[in-house]
Amino acid sequence: MERAISGKELTTQRRTPTAIPKILGISGSLREASFNTQLMKAAIASYGTADVEIADLNLPLYDGDLEAKGIPEMVTKLGAQIAAADMLIVASPEYNKGISGVLKNALDWASRVPGTVFAAKPTLLIGAAAGRTGGETAYFMTRNCLSQLGAVVLATPAVLVAGVHNEFNEDGTLKSEQYQKSIG
Numbered sequence: 755m756e757r758a759i760s761g762k763e764l765t766t767q768r769r770t771p772t773a774i775p776k777i778l779g780i781s782g783s784l785r786e787a788s789f790n791t792q793l794m795k796a797a798i799a800s801y802g803t804a805d806v807e808i809a810d811l812n813l814p815l816y817d818g819d820l821e822a823k824g825i826p827e828m829v830t831k832l833g834a835q836i837a838a839a840d841m842l843i844v845a846s847p848e849y850n851k852g853i854s855g856v857l858k859n860a861l862d863w864a865s866r867v868p869g870t871v872f873a874a875k876p877t878l879l880i881g882a883a884a885g886r887t888g889g890e891t892a893y894f895m896t897r898n899c900l901s902q903l904g905a906v907v908l909a910t911p912a913v914l915v916a917g918v919h920n921e922f923n924e925d926g927t928l929k930s931e932q933y934q935k936s937i938g
């Protein structure tokens with residue numbers, strides 16, 4: 755029986771065996787102590803040696819009039835980071851059963867950068883939320899947006915950390931062995 759190709763395998767297939775993977779981490783929460791940012795960092799750490807950049811989503815709100823004056827420098831930088839990465843690791847919070855405004859705004863801006871920066875980009879999508887589903891509704895909403903942009907959202911590991919306030923140690927590592935295994 756065929757099994758799903760994991761994120762690690764797909765990334766490895768895209769590069770030469772000696773290359774260090776270039777990973778761009780994207781967290782949909784701006785909060786300093788964000789659990790999604792912690793989860794994103796735990797996922798990045800599971801790849802071992804990697805060339806890592808973390809996207810800054812503290813962008814202006816998308817506004818067509820602003821765009822008409824020229825795409826903001828921060829957005830151009832985000833687009834270049836996405837284009838250059840071997841893979842994206844996107845951690846999506848759930849706000850009112852939807853994608854966070856921060857993440858949606860960033861995806862909207864990035865979609866306006868010339869070129870198709872998300873095209874065929876292996877993307878690991880994960881999430882952490884206070885509720886019992888771990889933000890599953892937001893996960894699928896984010897997945898739809900990323901797919902529309904041409905990203906290849908990896909089937910596994912689709913880690914969604916539920917009841918997140920109890921799931922992290924102070925050093926940002928995951929408490930549960932089950933989540934640790936899934937992310938690793």
Ligand SMILES: Cc1cc2nc3c(=O)[nH]c(=O)nc-3n(C[C@H](O)[C@H](O)[C@H](O)COP(=O)(O)O)c2cc1C
Nearest residue numbers: 783785788789790791847848849850851883884885
């Ligand atoms: C405006 C808002 C809406 C929220 N809606 C949901 C929700 O629909 N489902 C859920 O599980 N948690 C919801 N939460 C709780 C978040 O999951 C929780 O605050 C989480 O820690 C946010 O992610 P972060 O730690 O990365 O900032 C909401 C929080 C806020 C601030």
